[in-house]
Amino acid sequence: MAKVNRAQSTSPPDGGWGWMIVAGCFLVTICTRAVTRCISIFFVEFQTYFSQDYAQTAWIHSIVDCVTMLCAPLGSVVSNHLSCQVGIMLGGLLASTGLILGSFATSLKHLYLTLGVLTGLGFALCYSPAIAMVGKYFSRRKALAYGISMSGSGIGIFILAPVVQLLIEQFSWRGALLILGGFVLNLCVCGALMRPITLKEDRTTPEQKHVCRTQTQDFKRGSSYSTLTKEWVQTCLCGSLQQEYSFLLMSDFVVLGISVLFMAYGCSPLFVHLVPYALSVGVSHQQAAFLMSILGVIDIVGNITFGWLTDRRCLKDYQYVCYLFAVGLDGLCYLCLPMLQRFPLLVPFSCTFGYFDGAYVTLIPVVTAEIVGTTSLSSALGVVYFLHAVPYLVSPPIAGWLVDTTGSYTAAFLLCGFSMIFSSVLLGFARLVKKMKKNQLRFLAKESDPKLQLWTNGSVAYSVARELDQKDGESVAIAVPGYSST
Amino acid sequence: MRALPGLMGPRAPLLPLLLLCLLAAARPSLADGHPSASPFTTPPVREETMAKYSNLSLESHNISLTEHSNMPVEKNITLERPSNIKLICQFTTSGDLNSVNVTWRKDDEILETNYLNATGSILYTQYMFTIVNSKQMGSYSCVFGEKKEQRGTFNFKVPELHGKNKPLINYVGDSVVLKCKCQDCFPLNWTWYSSNGSVQVPVDVQMNDKYVINGKNANETRLKIMQLSEEDRGSYWCHAIFQLGESEEHIELVVLSYLVPLKAFLAIAAEVVLLVAIILLCEMYTQKKKEHSDDGKEFEQIEQLKLDDSNGIENNAPRHRKNEAVGQ
Numbered sequence: 001m002a003k004v005n006r007a008q009s010t011s012p013p014d015g016g017w018g019w020m021i022v023a024g025c026f027l028v029t030i031c032t033r034a035v036t037r038c039i040s041i042f043f044v045e046f047q048t049y050f051s052q053d054y055a056q057t058a059w060i061h062s063i064v065d066c067v068t069m070l071c072a073p074l075g076s077v078v079s080n081h082l083s084c085q086v087g088i089m090l091g092g093l094l095a096s097t098g099l100i101l102g103s104f105a106t107s108l109k110h111l112y113l114t115l116g117v118l119t120g121l122g123f124a125l126c127y128s129p130a131i132a133m134v135g136k137y138f139s140r141r142k143a144l145a146y147g148i149s150m151s152g153s154g155i156g157i158f159i160l161a162p163v164v165q166l167l168i169e170q171f172s173w174r175g176a177l178l179i180l181g182g183f184v185l186n187l188c189v190c191g192a193l194m195r196p197i198t199l200k201e202d203r204t205t206p207e208q209k210h211v212c213r214t215q216t217q218d219f220k221r222g223s224s225y226s227t228l229t230k231e232w233v234q235t236c237l238c239g240s241l242q243q244e245y246s247f248l249l250m251s252d253f254v255v256l257g258i259s260v261l262f263m264a265y266g267c268s269p270l271f272v273h274l275v276p277y278a279l280s281v282g283v284s285h286q287q288a289a290f291l292m293s294i295l296g297v298i299d300i301v302g303n304i305t306f307g308w309l310t311d312r313r314c315l316k317d318y319q320y321v322c323y324l325f326a327v328g329l330d331g332l333c334y335l336c337l338p339m340l341q342r343f344p345l346l347v348p349f350s351c352t353f354g355y356f357d358g359a360y361v362t363l364i365p366v367v368t369a370e371i372v373g374t375t376s377l378s379s380a381l382g383v384v385y386f387l388h389a390v391p392y393l394v395s396p397p398i399a400g401w402l403v404d405t406t407g408s409y410t411a412a413f414l415l416c417g418f419s420m421i422f423s424s425v426l427l428g429f430a431r432l433v434k435k436m437k438k439n440q441l442r443f444l445a446k447e448s449d450p451k452l453q454l455w456t457n458g459s460v461a462y463s464v465a466r467e468l469d470q471k472d473g474e475s476v477a478i479a480v481p482g483y484s485s486t
Numbered sequence: 487m488r489a490l491p492g493l494m495g496p497r498a499p500l501l502p503l504l505l506l507c508l509l510a511a512a513r514p515s516l517a518d519g520h521p522s523a524s525p526f527t528t529p530p531v532r533e534e535t536m537a538k539y540s541n542l543s544l545e546s547h548n549i550s551l552t553e554h555s556n557m558p559v560e561k562n563i564t565l566e567r568p569s570n571i572k573l574i575c576q577f578t579t580s581g582d583l584n585s586v587n588v589t590w591r592k593d594d595e596i597l598e599t600n601y602l603n604a605t606g607s608i609l610y611t612q613y614m615f616t617i618v619n620s621k622q623m624g625s626y627s628c629v630f631g632e633k634k635e636q637r638g639t640f641n642f643k644v645p646e647l648h649g650k651n652k653p654l655i656n657y658v659g660d661s662v663v664l665k666c667k668c669q670d671c672f673p674l675n676w677t678w679y680s681s682n683g684s685v686q687v688p689v690d691v692q693m694n695d696k697y698v699i700n701g702k703n704a705n706e707t708r709l710k711i712m713q714l715s716e717e718d719r720g721s722y723w724c725h726a727i728f729q730l731g732e733s734e735e736h737i738e739l740v741v742l743s744y745l746v747p748l749k750a751f752l753a754i755a756a757e758v759v760l761l762v763a764i765i766l767l768c769e770m771y772t773q774k775k776k777e778h779s780d781d782g783k784e785f786e787q788i789e790q791l792k793l794d795d796s797n798g799i800e801n802n803a804p805r806h807r808k809n810e811a812v813g814q
Contacts, residue, residue, distance in 0.1 A: 089762075100751075172655040175747030182754035189758055192765040 034156025067120025069389030076382030079129035092187025095122025099181030132378035147307020266420035302358025334417030549638035575628035666724035
């Protein structure tokens with residue numbers, strides 16, 4: 001066993017097969033995010049065929065989005081336990097089945113189940129494992145790789161929207177759904193591309209299992225006989241899950257989670273309410289549509305260029321800061337939006353917002369990887385995208401309600417702006433606190449043992465920190481070497 | 487047709503006075519929907535016929551022409567119900583108004599009566615009539631002059647149906663609803679026709695399990711065709727019947743079998759299976775290659791370690807160097 005590990009474990013290749021993984025992830029993003037957005041093109045057809053109003057048909061899109069995000073942790077669990085390839089291929093088959101069954105639907109409820117739940121579940125099984133895989137294959141050029149992968153969303157919508165329209169014209173919505181199901185089957189190709197790679201960090205997994213077993217033995221000695229067996233069974237079963245999700249107890253990750261909640265709350269209403277806002281201040285329909293196109297295109301540009309930018313040596317160590325800078329700037333744009341009442345003012349707004357929207361989307365996996373390391377990245381991303389689900393669902397209706405009650409868009413946009421600024425300020429604050437703590441314990445280490453001064457290359461400061469952490473009650477089951485380098 | 491000189495000649499001095507009196511008398515009764523009140527009164531003969539249709543609405547329409555207009559001026563009028571019509575043409579010229587020849591025509595057929603008046607340099611002419619049936623619909627024109635004609639045309643049409651230009655695509659066994667809607671008009675009746683070659687054949691509404699015609703409002707009609715088959719494809723027409731005529735709309739129905747998109751789907755599925763097979767085969771091949779070369783490396787490394795173990799700790803530095811040399 002150790003023989004194989006030693007032979008196959010490598011450092012992230014930063015190229016070679018990694019670019020095929022990026023291509024695979026790019027295709028996954030197209031097949032999941034872009035197809036989700038393109039489902040709204042079918043709404044007019046569904047409305048006429050099933051004689052329902054817009055609100056009923058719009059539920060399909062909400063269900064797909066919600067299920068994709070809510071089941072993201074399930075996706076990472078499946079890919080961790082089976083394998084990334086099998087997980088994504090399974091997701092592809094499921095999503096494709098959902099679309100194919102949807103083409104035979106005879107009522108809107110059928111579409112909710114097939115197109116909504118089944119396809120959403122399939123997408124969830126693909127999305128976070130694919131993104132996690134990119135993180136495993138890249139370290140030096142991680143942000144650029146993520147930028148290229150995430151740009152699939154914008155480029156996909158650009159290409160798929162007219163294609164779907166054409167399919168509907170040629171084959172009507174039933175045929176179009178069938179062919180779209182075939183297109184989504186390409187997720188299986190992406191799954192096949194995701195060759196597993198064992199990194200040096202993954203070598204620690206057998207040691208961790210040993211640590212957990214010794215912990216259970218301690219438990220045995222400590223408690224009474226009847227509860228002993230129960231606890232032992234529980235810890236055995238939950239052992240692996242505990243391991244996988246131990247990052248949930250990390251204070252850094254909790255802070256990230258809370259900030260993601262606020263950020264997701266803030267960013268989603270703009271795509272729904274920009275066009276109505278523009279129309280309300282007197283911009284024409286074509287100009288409003290143009291604003292949305294600018295937003296989409298600049299989003300793609302922001303994805304790739306910001307990824308490349310933050311991989312430069314000067315910014316490499318400050319990726320976290322770049323992330324919260326991008327989120328904060330988007331929040332500021334929101335605050336300025338109620339003052340922009342003419343088309344020539346809204347264009348630079350679209351450009352700025354779109355650019356930084358693409359920017360922070362690229363950096364979410366990078367920042368997550370920084371905090372939890374690459375072994376737990378898949379599960380962590382699952383949780384991060386899970387936290388996106390409820391704000392995405394809740395935020396546009398709340399903004400709509402605010403617009404209806406106050407009569408203007410100011411309140412809604414201010415709320416979103418403050419939400420995003422709070423998210424970035426929270427992250428910045430947490431990072432500051434962490435830095436202060438580190439400086440403090442380095443100071444303590446120097447003071448306590450003069451001999452140890454020779455060894456302060458970070459490793460002893462780390463061991464002192466470990467003791468301090470144990471006193472604070474934080475989990476120390478993970479001994480990831482990469483952790484101390486942040 | 488009376489030439490202008492005949493009317494104007496002997497009575498020339500009295501005419502302005504007469505005009506003024508007529509103006510004063512006619513002003514109140516000519517205020518319907520016409521911004522520039524025309525200086526006419528209705529002649530006695532006309533009034534009798536008008537009384538018969540006095541419950542109908544009155545519509546006035548106006549065309550202005552100059553002697554320099556290159557193109558004939560046309561005005562399209564949509565008429566749904568029978569009504570009284572008043573058409574007025576005014577002609578502006580710098581030359582002699584008396585020498586201008588005025589005629590009213592319907593589709594090149596010259597019409598009887600003709601009322602003229604001239605004030606300053608503008609010549610007014612009016613034609614009043616009633617439209618009660620479809621034969622009276624068409625184009626009415628006022629023509630000024632003989633050599634160089636200036637023509638103003640009023641085109642009367644029934645309301646048109648505006649529909650989708652795109653064909654409806656459906657599949658065999660499905661059901662489809664063909665809709666016809668009239669924007670601001672209310673036809674008396676709707677009928678549906680399907681095409682049999684180039685002939686319009688009425689849709690057989692007796693077949694209740696195949697065709698159902700209903701409409702929510704008076705201004706729309708729906709034809710539901712169930713259990714579609716390949717023979718149902720083609721053109722369908724919906725006719726809106728008015729008192730004054732008919733207008734129709736054409737709808738194209740395309741019926742596809744499931745095989746059409748299925749072929750595209752199977753093509754994509756075949757491509758996916760092929761790619762997956764190729765990628766997985768490549769992966770297995772590269773893994774086997776790696777395993778072979780790694781097995782060789784592993785064997786050498788183990789052998790080297792065995793040798794080095796027996797040497798002892800003093801050979802720390804040489805051991806590292808040897809391993810590196812062997813490992814690469």
